[in-house]
Amino acid sequence: MQKIFDTPLYPYHRSPDQDAPASQRHPVVIIGAGPVGLAAAIDLAQQDVPVVVLDENDKVSFGSRAICFSQRTLEIVDRMGGAGPMLEKGVLWDAGRVFFGDRQIYDFNLLPDADHKHPAFINLQQYYLENYLVDRVREIEAAGKPIELRGRNKLAAIGEHDRHVRLEIDTPEGPYNLEAEWLIACDGANSPARRMLGLDFVGRVFEDNFLIADTIMEADFPTERWFWFDPPFNRGQSALLHKQPDNVWRIDFQLGWDIDRGEELKEANIRRRLHAMLGENAKFDLEWCSIYTFQCRRMAAFRQGRVLFAGDSAHQVSPFGARGANSGIQDADNLAWKLQLVLNGTAPETLMDTYSTERVYAADENIRHSTRSTDFITPKSETSRAFRDAVLDLAEHHEFARPLVNSGRLSEPSVYDGSRLNGPDCADLPASLRVGAAAMDAPVAGGWLLDRLGGGFRLLAIDQDLPTAPDFGAVEVGVVELSAVDWPEFRQRYLGAARSALYLIRPDQHVAARWLGFDANAVRAALETAMATATAQKGTT
Numbered sequence: 001m002q003k004i005f006d007t008p009l010y011p012y013h014r015s016p017d018q019d020a021p022a023s024q025r026h027p028v029v030i031i032g033a034g035p036v037g038l039a040a041a042i043d044l045a046q047q048d049v050p051v052v053v054l055d056e057n058d059k060v061s062f063g064s065r066a067i068c069f070s071q072r073t074l075e076i077v078d079r080m081g082g083a084g085p086m087l088e089k090g091v092l093w094d095a096g097r098v099f100f101g102d103r104q105i106y107d108f109n110l111l112p113d114a115d116h117k118h119p120a121f122i123n124l125q126q127y128y129l130e131n132y133l134v135d136r137v138r139e140i141e142a143a144g145k146p147i148e149l150r151g152r153n154k155l156a157a158i159g160e161h162d163r164h165v166r167l168e169i170d171t172p173e174g175p176y177n178l179e180a181e182w183l184i185a186c187d188g189a190n191s192p193a194r195r196m197l198g199l200d201f202v203g204r205v206f207e208d209n210f211l212i213a214d215t216i217m218e219a220d221f222p223t224e225r226w227f228w229f230d231p232p233f234n235r236g237q238s239a240l241l242h243k244q245p246d247n248v249w250r251i252d253f254q255l256g257w258d259i260d261r262g263e264e265l266k267e268a269n270i271r272r273r274l275h276a277m278l279g280e281n282a283k284f285d286l287e288w289c290s291i292y293t294f295q296c297r298r299m300a301a302f303r304q305g306r307v308l309f310a311g312d313s314a315h316q317v318s319p320f321g322a323r324g325a326n327s328g329i330q331d332a333d334n335l336a337w338k339l340q341l342v343l344n345g346t347a348p349e350t351l352m353d354t355y356s357t358e359r360v361y362a363a364d365e366n367i368r369h370s371t372r373s374t375d376f377i378t379p380k381s382e383t384s385r386a387f388r389d390a391v392l393d394l395a396e397h398h399e400f401a402r403p404l405v406n407s408g409r410l411s412e413p414s415v416y417d418g419s420r421l422n423g424p425d426c427a428d429l430p431a432s433l434r435v436g437a438a439a440m441d442a443p444v445a446g447g448w449l450l451d452r453l454g455g456g457f458r459l460l461a462i463d464q465d466l467p468t469a470p471d472f473g474a475v476e477v478g479v480v481e482l483s484a485v486d487w488p489e490f491r492q493r494y495l496g497a498a499r500s501a502l503y504l505i506r507p508d509q510h511v512a513a514r515w516l517g518f519d520a521n522a523v524r525a526a527l528e529t530a531m532a533t534a535t536a537q538k539g540t541t
C-alpha cells in the first residue's frame with residue numbers, strides 16, 4: 001500500500017503546449033485530479049469533449065479521507081465504466097448499529113429494497129478510488145478518447161476574459177500559459193482558483209475536533225457502521241467504527257474543541273484510547289492518525305463566467321453522512337453533459353447557470369443534513385443535550401423515535417425540485433421518481449435498468465407502443481422500450497398503480513419529464529426545457 005502513496009501515478013512530462021509560440025487554447029481545462037476532477041474529466045472525454053487535467057501533485061492523495069461511497073456514486077462511476085475495481089476492492093455494507101452509553105439501542109438496514117445492482121454503500125479508501133479513476137483515464141485515453149492528465153502542473157494565476165480563461169501554470173521546467181474555453185476548478189477545499197478570483201464561502205465553521213485512527217487489525221466485528229453516543233471509553237463525546245479494505249478499521253473519536261493537538265496525536269495517547277475501546281489485549285497497528293475539524297459552507301454560486309467550481313472547492317460539509325466526495329461526483333455528473341451540449345452548440349451557455357442552481361440546491365440540502373447531524377452529535381446547549389438523550393433513550397424501545405436519531409444522515413442524491421430544466425410531471429406515477437429525481441435502478445429484461453439507460457437523453461417507454469423512429473429535433477434521444485409485466489420491482493418503482501408510462505431521462509439519469517401516454521410534441525418541448533433552449537429562444541436567461 002505504501003507504494004500507492006509513493007509512486008507517481010501521472011508523472012510530469014513536457015507538453016507540446018510548453019513549446020508553442022503562443023498560448024494554446026483548449027475547450028476544457030480541469031484543475032485538480034482528486035475524485036471530482038477525475039470524474040468530470042472521464043465523463044467529458046467519453047462524450048468526446050477534449051479535456052486537459054492539471055494537478056500540482058502526481059500521486060493519489062496521501063492520508064485518510066473519504067471512505068464511504070454511496071450507491072449513487074457507484075451508479076455514476078459505473079456509467080463511466082469504472083466501478084468494477086471499486087466493487088471488487090471495497091467492503092460492502094448496508095447495516096449499522098447505534099449505541100448510547102454502554103448499550104446498543106438499535107440496528108438498521110439502509111437498503112430494505114432488494115434488487116439494486118449496487119449496494120447502499122461501500123467502504124474504500126479515497127486513495128484507491130483515485131487510483132482506479134486514473135486507471136480509467138488511461139483506459140479511455142488508450143481507446144482514443146481526448147483526455148490528458150498532466151502531473152506537477154500547478155495553477156499559478158487566472159485571467160478572466162469574455163470567451164475564455166487564461167491560465168499561468170508552473171512546472172518543474174518553468175512556467176507556461178494556457179487558455180481554456182471553460183475552466184473547471186476541482187482544486188479542493190483551499191481552492192487556489194477560488195482565491196485567485198477573489199471569491200469566498202458562506203456558512204458555518206464548527207468548533208470541534210475529531211481524531212482519525214486508521215487501525216490495522218484482524219477483528220471479527222461485522223462489516224457495519226457502528227456509532228456511539230457518549231460511550232464509556234470516550235465520555236461525553238462520540239465515536240465511530242467502520243471497516244475498510246486491507247483489514248484497516250476507521251475509528252473516529254470526537255475530542256471536543258479545547259484540546260492540545262500535540263498531546264492528542266502522541267502515539268501513546270492514541271493507543272490508550274484504542275485500548276479503552278477495543279480492550280486491553282487488542283492487537284493493532286496504526287496506519288494513519290490525524291485530527292480534523294470541518295466547516296459546513298458553500299460558494300454563493302458555482303459558476304463565475306467561464307469558471308465552474310465543483311467538489312470541495314465549491315462546498316464543504318462535515319464528514320458525518322459521507323456527503324463530500326459523493327456530492328462532488330454528483331456535481332461532475334450534472335456538469336459534464338451540460339458542458340458537452342454547450343460546447344457543441346446544441347444548448348445555450350445559460351445551461352451552465354443551471355449547473356450552479358441545481359448543485360447549489362443540492363449543496364444546501366447536504367449542508368442542512370450535515371449541520372443537523374453535527375448539532376445532534378454535539379448538542380450546543382443543556383436543553384439540546386437533554387432532548388438528544390431523551391430521543392436516544394426512547395429509540396431503544398420505540399421505532400418512532402429512531403428517525404430522530406441523527407448520527408449522520410447518509411448521502412442520497414438530491415431531487416432537483418423546482419429546477420427550471422424540469423418538464424411536466426404526472427401525479428399518477430410514483431412520487432419517489434418525480435421529475436428531478438435520479439432514476440432508480442431495477443432488474444429488467446436483459447439486466448439492470450440503469451445499464452440499459454446509460455448516458456445521453458433517453459425516452460423510457462414502459463408498456464407503451466411508440467411510433468417507429470420518432471423525431472425529437474436537435475438532440476439524439478435513445479428510446480428504451482421495456483415491459484414491466486414480469487418485473488415487479490421495476491413496476492412498483494416506475495408505474496405504481498399505472499398501466500404504462502413514459503419517462504424522459506437526462507444524460508445524468510435524472511428524470512426530466514414523465515407522462516402516461518406518448519405525444520411527440522410534448523417530448524420535444526420537454527427536451528427544449530431540459531436543455532434550456534426553450535427559455536433561450538424566448539430571450540430569458
Ligand SMILES: Cc1cc2nc3c(=O)[nH]c(=O)nc-3n(C[C@H](O)[C@H](O)[C@H](O)COP(=O)(O)OP(=O)(O)OC[C@H]3O[C@@H](n4cnc5c(N)ncnc54)[C@H](O)[C@@H]3O)c2cc1C
Nearest residue numbers: 032034035036056066067068155187188311312324325326
Ligand atoms: C476525515 C474525512 C473523512 C471523509 N469521509 C468522507 C466519506 O466517507 N465520503 C465522502 O464522500 N467524502 C468524505 N470526505 C470528503 C472528501 O475527502 C472530499 O470531499 C473529497 O476529497 C473532495 O474531492 P475534490 O476532488 O473536490 O478535492 P480534493 O480531493 O481535495 O482534490 C483537489 C486536487 O486539487 C489539486 N490542487 C490543489 N491546488 C492546485 C493547484 N494550484 N494547481 C493544480 N492542482 C491543485 C490537489 O493536488 C488535489 O489533487 C471526508 C473528508 C475527511 C477530511
